[in-house]
Amino acid sequence: MATKLGDQLRSYYLAYTGGFIVLIAVLALLERQGMPPRWIGYAFMFFTIMIYAAIGILSRTANVSEYYVAGRRVPAVFNGMATGADWMSAASFIGLAGTLYLSGYQGLAYVMGWTGGYVLVALLLAPYLREFGQYTIPDFLAARYGGNAARLVGVFAAVLASFVYVVAQIYGVGLIASRFVGLQFEIGVFLGLAGILVCSFLGGMRAVTWTQVAQYVILIIAYMAPVTLLSMKVTSVPLPQAVYGEVLEKVRTLESEIFHLPAEDEARRRYQARADDYAERIERLPASLLEEKQRLSEEINARKLDPNAPMREVLALERQRRELPATVEQARARWGEARQAALERAAVPSHHADAFPGNSEEQRNAARINFLTLVFCLMIGTAALPHILVRYYTTPSVREARTSVVWSLVFILALYLTAPAYAVFAKYEIYQHVVNSEIAKLPGWIAAWGKLGLVSIEDINTDGLLQLAELTLNPDVIVLATPEIAGLPYVVSGLVAAGALSAALSTADGLLLTITGALSHDVYYKIIRPQASTQWRLVISKSLLLVVAVMAAMLAAQKPATILSMVAWAFSIAGAAFFPALVLGIFWKRANKQGAVAGMVAGLAMTLYYMVRVQFHDIPWLGLHGIGMEPWLEVQSTSAGVWGVPVGFVVIVVVSLLTPPPPAQTQALVERLRYPRS
């Protein structure tokens, strides 16, 4: 039965992949016939969303088991693919290669953290959770630790971590829709919302699983295509993951040449001077703000008296005066940012492959500590994010669950092994063809992405050439612009946009299901109304899905600024709240209810405390001021879990030992988890 279903699925998805490749070929042909790029963008968006909607509608269901865990019939390979799509979000697809481009070795913490966590999932959690076989992660906590206290803490952490994460996905959808289809950002957000809802609303986990498999196919083709073509162009071998070492060496040679050119030194000196200027201005606040205003006014008046002064200059100066910070606080914040930006450009860049760069031993050690702690938090978080763990409830057996983790990681690696290559190839193209060329003759993509504010250039030493220090790239631009950087046809850009959309939609679907599952199943059904009928439970779940999705979209439409660090926070939150309680629940029979609840609360509180105090100095809307603190051991707020996770473990052990052991019934449950049914 299982194999027959597998064969059938395989032929469906093979046909689907073939169809998608034909679509790309047809669009490429049409582009050559003169179809305008905008229509190619529309075509990709329209066809992919139609396919997801069709799968979503075909998989509609009113069965509880189908709705929450896809009927536990998903074969290992397909569950692996769905997990891959669920896992790889807009951050992985768009942001990762760009982060690697900008921070070189340091960025590899994400590559390791987001893959190594699966070792913990496979060895410590997946098979046991499958053997347990309920619907949500709070279900497990409730059964293992008895009573609703553990369940409620679990629900709170699951909703908090998933909501933070889902806002980032919807934000990504809005960004892609506004860039490639030319919609207004807010409209793009709500269009994306519609795309997410068609998949999950009617069919729950069942529909989400089958659309995620379809989305995986599109996102991986879209990620591989541009970098493979680029690899062909540079090395004439279409295997970027294998041959980028050679290119990395070329990049190193280019870096050594470029970093110490006299023009670069000059540009960096000028940025340093600018940073010093801002520092001095901040020092002399509030007087400096008045002086600045006066200086601009004088200049404007001087121009106005001079009949030959171009009107444009006067207007520019007037705008500068209008945009001056209104208060001393604003001036301090804005000039501080400007100083920081200038300082970054004034620093000598480090080589791409150099580990833990820095000017002093202290700086190098801080870089090393931050690398290792970030890896730790991302891994523990991976092994604790509920939307990933529930995927292992959907396989038919414990053995399939184990195999399914292998497949998950294989499918995820397809992207993660490519991302570092992506970054190196992009760096090679830019260092080779863009840096040190005349600013008047730069390729078109710089101006196109500059209009969106993602690329900026400034000829600070006025030599008419673009120095490396004068070019600023937003990390998101690397993946989206690589097709243009490499001079590939527009159809590849459209493909990349469709892939990024798939990545964002698939993750958002999984997260929304987790949130509504926690609220409708754990809070409503298990705590408030255990006698609720099946239909009524699904009605509640679907209504909640709608409410949560709209709330997330409204928040995303506000464009919260620190969205990327919010994603890393989600990992720390989930890791500190769930990981100790789940692992000790399986491996230590003596862990009891009091210990688990105390440990989860303590771990979560520790993480939030560190995060908030290191990240924020003031939270005006809560009336908190001056709460900032120096980080401990230079650990950044994104790695707050490095304190929360150990606290969680210690508190669970200590409190459990101080209170009575769990009842025999619970110990029997743990025994059952350890041996798959005979």
Place this chain on the structure above:
Amino acid sequence: MQQTGKHVEYWHRNLLVTTVLLFIWFVVTFVAPFYARELNAVVIFGFPLGFYMAAQGALLVYVLIIWFYARYMNRLDQAYGVKDGEGD
């Protein structure tokens, strides 16, 4: 569930393989990057070794660990007769 000697042995073998694999995971994840600067002195096919380990080496070791665990445990299930049926 009835605790039999067979079950205890099964569980101990599971714990042993889990511990060994987690140790390998720990070395690849935390010890190798700790010495990344020193490893970078070795260059293979253009890749400095420290960079390569973090970008590809560690990832491939992770897959091998999970693959080995799944194979080992699925066989152990059969050997100890605790295999659960295909499908519910």
